Amino acid sequence: MNLFADIRATVIAALTEMQAEGTLPSGLDFSNVAVEPPRDAAHGDMATNAAMVLAKPAGLQPRVIAEALAGKLLSDGRITSADVAGPGFLNLRLAPVVWQGLVQKALLSGTDFGRSMIGSGIKVNVEFVSANPTGPMHVGHVRGAVVGDALANLLAFAGWEVTREYYINDGGAQVDVLARSAFERYRQAHGLDPEIREGLYPGEYLIPVGEALKEKYGDSLLDKGEQFWLADIREFSTQMMMQMIREDLAALGVSMDVYSSEKALYGTGKIEAAINTLRDMGLIYEGTLEPPKGKEPEDWEPRVQTLFRSTAHGDDVDRPVQKSDGSWTYFAPDIAYHFDKVQRGFDQLIDIFGADHGGYVKRMKAAVSALSGGRVALDIKLIQLVKLWKNGEPFKMSKRAGTFVTLRDVVEMAGADVTRFIMLTRKNDVALDFDFDKVLEQSKDNPVFYVQYANARVNSIMRKAREAGMDVSDATLAAADLTKLDHVAEIEVAKKIAEWPRLVETAARGNEPHRVAFYLYELASDLHGLWNRGNDEPNLRFLQDDTATSTAKIALARAVGVVICSGLGILGVTPVEEMR
RNA sequence: GCACCCAUAGCUCAGCUGGAUAGAGCGUUGCCCUCCGAAGGCAAAGGUCGCACGUUCGAAUCGUGCUGGGUGCACCA
Secondary structure (H helix, E strand, O other): OOOOHHHHHHHHHHHHHHHHHHHOOOOOOOOOOOEEEOHHHHOEEEEEEEEHHHHHHHHHHHHHHHHHHHHHHHHOOOEEEEEOOOOOOOEEEOOOOHHHHHHHHHHHHHHHHHOOOOOOOOEEEEEEOOOOOOOOOOOHHHHHHHHHHHHHHHHHHHHOOEEEEEOOOOOHHHHHHHHHHHHHHHHHOOOOOOOOOOOOOOOOHHHHHHHHHHHOOOOOOOOOHHHHHHHHHHHHHHHHHHHHHHHHHHHOOOOOEEEEEEEHHHHOOOOHHEEEEEEHHHOOOEEEEOOOOOOOOOOOOOOOEEOOHHHOOOOOOOOOEOOOOOOEOOHHHHHHHHHHHOEEEEEEOEEEHHHHHHHHHHHHHHHHHHHHOOEEEEEEEOOEOOOOOOOOEOOOOOOOOOOOHHHHHHHHHOOOHHHHHHHHOOEEEEEEEHHHHOOOOOOOOOOHHHHHHHHHHHHHHHHHHHHHOOOHHHHHOOOHHHHHOOOHHHHHHHHHHHHHHHHHHHHHHHHOOOOHHHHHHHHHHHHHHHHHHHHHOOHHHOOOOHHHHHHHHHHHHHHHHHHHHHHHHHOOOOOOOOOO
């Protein structure tokens, strides 16, 4: 599937043959032998470092190995040249037929082109968003939601068995605050003045909750004390908030496979079981922590606490799992929750956190490491801030929530597709500017537009061809005489298409969905470049007088379109067929 | 004080897990287009990859120590 992997296999086979012939000593480790695109395309199509990696263990000069290897490789029909260069690189050139064949393969596979099996048999859990169920989702959540969802898509495309999961933080004090805030709105629904005291949630989104409470309870709770209604209203409000959050996520095109509740962990013995598992490992003890140096809290006093020896698994200090009154800290259910994920049989866990939670990375990794006996890897992606801009200045207003910009505001102003794409135009750990004016601009400066436009152009070509009576079904295009794609400019585009399967694998291995967005931009750029050359060089236009030539050229364009659609699918962005 | 993240062209950022002469867009400069396959095109200039050591055939990439910015640091989640 991945051409680079194919050629690498060929290289390894040649090396093995050389061992059999005695050109190379036996017992060499080939794992560091790589076949990659060279940095400079002028060097060739692919380069292998085999000679340099093996020179030392083989006790031979790099050039000696490289030249012998070159001789072997040239007997492969796909390889037209193999030149030794630099310190011992072997630069390979592949026959045009290889690239032409790839175009055909893309057409035959459709949007499955690039699908990989490297994750086959690996169960991965991607936990993301996990916003507190106390209000609508805001901008801060959008990026994490998009990154998590796109990453899940990417991993699935590369063969992983993916579960998307949302952890509902409904076990702490914040849902009590939610209940009290909702109670005030309930009073308001009865015509009373709500008392939104300091510390309560002031957002107007709770007004409908108050009305729903009135619907359900009438006036029966109005003069009752908190002890009579807190649990019920908490449950009721949390449900309504989660419903709202699901709708917010849906508006962004995100759906979860599993919603896990923190509250549901209490009273089931799961927390105790997780902590006891650690205890059996000798990782739980009663002790006193040192005060943090440099910034000692005002009310600090030495206190005996139940601690998790996270330092045994790479953390900097041990962490408390119980408060001084004996109740659990927030960390305890988190441990239990991750233990639950381990017990559900996941081989790999991914958490998407806001960058402000960076301090919890080591302790969570320590917990997973301990509870899985090192079997399960936890990767935590920290998502940096998004700064919103409009009219050249920071955008802060919100229609509904008052204090923050909601996800809905963003989606309504920019659209889900644009929002998703832009959120992936930066690495997760770098801050991102989101300018409402720029992201909606129809110009080359806007990457979303640029990529969509490339696909629209492909569709435009096919539309015109159909109008001219041509058959441009994928089957016909795949059967075209692709040797007519013999111009270097066309071969270059085919080479870019060839990179797609490899990119999918690299991006998936690194949990880096942003790579897909960058690749699509480059691919679009190549298509636009070829299109533009058609202005001056009519023989590079996609539509020619000769049907066979046209069919071949359209096949190339269509292959680009297929990859763009496939890539956009991973990003969760709908490809457009026509720009308006 | 400690931990984590960031630092690459004037600006915004990539850089395929250690490869060759470090890339793209914007901006700048110069040419082309204003008979629609131009919601522009071609080309050029622009860099001590924050600094200093180290690891090795080879470092923007790995290690150590600094500098500057961000985030977070017991009984909040």
